[in-house]
Amino acid sequence: MSAILMPKPDQRVLDRRDAIIAGLAKLVPPAALITAEDERRAYETDALTAYRQLPLAVVLPSTTEEVAAVLAFLNAEGVKVVARGAGTSLAGGALPAEDAVVLGVSKMNRVLEVDTANRTIRVEAGVTNLGVTAAVQHLGFFYAPDPSSQLACTIAGNIGMNSGGAHCLKYGVTTNNVLGVKMVMMDGTIVEIGGEALDAAGLDLLGLIVGSEGQIGVVTEAVLRILPLAEGARPMLMGFQSAEACGACVAAIIASGIIPVAIEYMDRPAIRVCEAFAHAGYPLDVEALLIIEVEGSEEEIADLIDRITAIAAKFEPSTFKVSQSEAESAAIWKGRKSAFGAMGRIADYMCMDGTIPTGQLPRVLTGISEICAGYGLEVANIFHAGDGNLHPLVLFNANKPGELEKAEAAGADILKLCVEVGGCLTGEHGVGVEKRELMVHQFNRIDLDQQMRVKTALDPQWLLNPHKVFPLEGRPV
Amino acid sequence: MTAPLRPTSEAEIEAIVAEAVAARTPLAIEGGGTRDIGRPVQAARAVSTLGLSGVTLYEPSELVLSARAGTKLSEIEALLAGNRQRLAFEPIDWRPLLGTSGEPTIGGVTASNASGPRRIQAGAARDHLIGIRATTGRGETIKSGGRVMKNVTGYDFAKLAAGSWGTLGILTEVTYKLLPMAETETTLVYEGLDAARAVDAMTTALGTPFEVTGAAFLPGEPSRTLIRFEGFSASCGYRAGRLSDMLAAFGAPERLHDEASQSLWTAIRDVRPLGATGSDVVWRISVKPTDGPQVVARLEAEVSARTFLDWSGGLVWAAIDGPADGGAATVRTLVAMLGGHATLVRAPHGLRAALPSFQPEAPAVAAITAKIRESFDPAGVLNPGRMG
Known part of the structure; x- marks a missing residue:
């Protein structure tokens, strides 16, 4: 176990484990309650696999009412709850604790209603991100946020972490695409917030809930906005001999009034690994590569490509290639979307998620190289260039003692650099357990205290996913 | 009421709030004073944000702008137009409908979560607001978000601030993402x-x-x-x-x-299609778009409303003249049946003092709202009662 500490489990809860399990058994069917150690192992970590904690028990309710009963019981018993979607969090957002019950939403996975006239879909929160699009694609619609884990990750997790994706430059992130939720508070109260109308009454509680990392309530249903599929889309590849030229090209495209649907950036190490994995046709002789995608009719796509070509020419790209077929487009995106997996085949890595003002790109890239070199580690950079959301992958060897700690230290330095230049610790993955202790670099005591007051107001005992988001020191509970 | 206090710094606002808390005298918060909506605030003193003015950051190539809360919207829009950029959410100008004067401020745009016809495609102020600074009812200035486009660090208080009508904090500075103006x-x-x-x-x-x-x-x-x-x-x-x-x-x-x-x-x-509104009460009703025609038909039949639809039917503007309650019973019943919400945006002070302007929340939701508000403003000194 490395630098991030989990608090000592509550012995009083551990001692009452049998009684707690017996209580849960009265509330859900036997198949929905997991208590055997080998079966609980499946829930001991998420995509931040360096951290593992065997939960007290796992409960998998099928209805909102079951969730309410489980939470009311655990609230009365003073037992912590970690809500879990598919466990794809890269920030340890779903990392359990030994004295906590994992509440998984995987059995609540039905699409409840599709309404194309009002461009909405109502789903249970365990539906996968791609499952939402799959339910409406034949009708000519899609669900816009597209995190790389979209095949597996759930809407519950997307709402918890306010997930983004490659295409949010045009379509926004989760918070811009959720219209309503049904949610259970820790005391078992069921609330409905928002609905099918475009805006909701009163304070923007939805805005608070989305991205609250499972600390305010457990979302069991959601009304999401669906959007009509574009007539067509086409990616292009642009390679540059320097990060500076590449960054300047992105700024010039945006300044010209064009907002492509996606602008993705990869540096040389990332290109090499992704190309070896996906055979996407990425150039191997460039320092920086952009994948730029535009949408529309054939004519509109041709027009946008012409405009972008003219702008890019000023920055002398050494490669410029527009996809010529569906297969080529798919390969280009496969390379990008499987980047994390591809990297995982050659090394262990810590995936960072800071966001910076896009004008700071060259400075920050240089800084990242220096930081990693200082720790004797390699780094590959993949990020959403249009919005400045960086994903440096700090490579290390987990079998080598001390390397994980070094990678974590390098990661922390990178995130501090992001904050220093006017950015933030996390653009779309969430704080989770991973960046909890770094929050003091972005927020002062007053900021953090107010956030924690809201947590306390809505979950007075701090039972919902308590070990995340806020530094352990200075908590009210 | 005496002339509004006009602080020029966050420190001065903090002092004003601290004093209000100590003396238990609520404050009415105002920007340009153009959006006189909600229950009239009973306050001994008003605080204006007009002393906090000026754009503090504008990076056209990064599509981002920060301004102090009292900055005039017209000043920001003129600056952006020079680079063919805009606030894409098309914020409403309430002056023609409400008969107010003054200049809308970016703080007011934010506190009211302003939007316009482009809401159906681009969202509202809350969807473009990426950072805030605000002085809470504890007399403390907090920040949330920042100046970057994607940010999930900590709870999203920018969303909470948008549409809070000055009841959680006094906004001091806001940061928005921008979009290119259409050709x-x-x-x-x-x-x-x-x-x-x-x-x-x-x-x-x-x-x-x-x-x-x-x-x-x-x-x-x-x-x-x-x-x-x-x-x-x-x-x-x-x-x-x-x-x-x-x-x-x-x-x-x-x-x-x-x-x-x-x-x-x-x-x-700016709701001009309702025409001269005279003594009418005006409602802003938000429903799912396909329910729009039913709302129109019922309000025409039952309270002789004059209406028009925006947001493909999802936003019904209705002018009602006659019923003593401004049509509230009819509107509220209809919205309760269909789902959605209605805001009484224009009505005489007496009616707005007597009736909730904002949609009453279900008890469990109201309890959450109250707890959040209490955490920001425990003494209840910021625009108390304005949202009902």
């Missing part, structure tokens, strides 16, 4: 549809890939159903052409371009 715009105008047919046409249009950025229905002789496109001119022309082919069953539309189109949508944004 051109085109509006298709269909004449003579009834509300139901119009909503059918508009929701169909919004289900196409042709990126409609406005969809409104104006009753009259003849009625007009309006569908807007924005972008590069070749693209606008193409999309308008494809859509009018698809909507051939609704008639042959007239096409309006540029200024003719713009002035029409500015009027819709």
Whole structure:
């Protein structure tokens, strides 16, 4: 176990484990309650696999009412709850604790209603991100946020972490695409917030809930906005001999009034690994590569490509290639979307998620190289260039003692650099357990205290996913 | 009430709030004073944000702008126009409807979560607001978000601040993401549809890939159903052409371009199609778009409302003259049945003091709201009661 500490489990809860399990058994069917150690192992970590904690028990309710009963019981018993979607969090957002019950939403996975006239879909929160699009694609619609884990990750997790994706430059992130939720508070109260109308009454509680990392309530249903599929889309590849030229090209495209649907950036190490994995046709002789995608009719796509070509020419790209077929487009995106997996085949890595003002790109890239070199580690950079959301992958060897700690230290330095230049610790993955202790670099005591007051107001005992988001020191509970 | 206090720094605001807390004397918060909506605040003193003025950051190539809360919206829009950029959520100017004067401020735009016809495509202020600084009812200045486009670090208090009408904190600085101004715009105008047919046409249009950025229905002789496109001119022309082919069953539309189109949508944004509102009470009703025609029909039949529809039917503006309660019983019952919410945006002070202007929340939701508000403003000194 490395630098991030989990608090000592509550012995009083551990001692009452049998009684707690017996209580849960009265509330859900036997198949929905997991208590055997080998079966609980499946829930001991998420995509931040360096951290593992065997939960007290796992409960998998099928209805909102079951969730309410489980939470009311655990609230009365003073037992912590970690809500879990598919466990794809890269920030340890779903990392359990030994004295906590994992509440998984995987059995609540039905699409409840599709309404194309009002461009909405109502789903249970365990539906996968791609499952939402799959339910409406034949009708000519899609669900816009597209995190790389979209095949597996759930809407519950997307709402918890306010997930983004490659295409949010045009379509926004989760918070811009959720219209309503049904949610259970820790005391078992069921609330409905928002609905099918475009805006909701009163304070923007939805805005608070989305991205609250499972600390305010457990979302069991959601009304999401669906959007009509574009007539067509086409990616292009642009390679540059320097990060500076590449960054300047992105700024010039945006300044010209064009907002492509996606602008993705990869540096040389990332290109090499992704190309070896996906055979996407990425150039191997460039320092920086952009994948730029535009949408529309054939004519509109041709027009946008012409405009972008003219702008890019000023920055002398050494490669410029527009996809010529569906297969080529798919390969280009496969390379990008499987980047994390591809990297995982050659090394262990810590995936960072800071966001910076896009004008700071060259400075920050240089800084990242220096930081990693200082720790004797390699780094590959993949990020959403249009919005400045960086994903440096700090490579290390987990079998080598001390390397994980070094990678974590390098990661922390990178995130501090992001904050220093006017950015933030996390653009779309969430704080989770991973960046909890770094929050003091972005927020002062007053900021953090107010956030924690809201947590306390809505979950007075701090039972919902308590070990995340806020530094352990200075908590009210 | 004495002249509003006009602090020029966060430190001064903090001191004013601390004093108000100590003396238990609530504060009314105001910017330009153009959006006199909600329950009239009973406060001994008013605090104006007009002393906090000026753009503090503008990076056109990064599509980002920060301004102190009292900065005039017109100043920001002029600055952005110089770089062919804009706040894409098309914030409403309430002055024509409410008969207010003064200059809308960016703080007011934020505190009211302003939006406009482009809401259906671009969202509201909350969708473009990326950072805030605000002094809470504890006399402490907090920040949330920042100046970058993607940020999930900590709870999203920027969203909470948007539409909180000064009841959680006094905004001191806000940061917005920007978008390029469209090169051109085109509006298709269909004449003579009834509300139901119009909503059918508009929701169909919004289900196409042709990126409609406005969809409104104006009753009259003849009625007009309006569908807007924005972008590069070749693209606008193409999309308008494809859509009018698809909507051939609704008639042959007239096409309006540029200024003719713009002035029409500015009027819709500012609720001018209700005409002279005289002594009417005006409601803003938000429902799912396909419920719009039913709202119109019921309000016309039961309280002789004059109405028009924006957001493809999802936003009903209704002027009601006559009932002592301003039609509240009818409107609230209807919205409760359909789902959605209604805001009493224009009414005499007496009526607004007696009735909740904002949609009453379900008890469990109201409890959450109250707890959050209590955490920001435990003494209840910031615009108490304004949201009901």
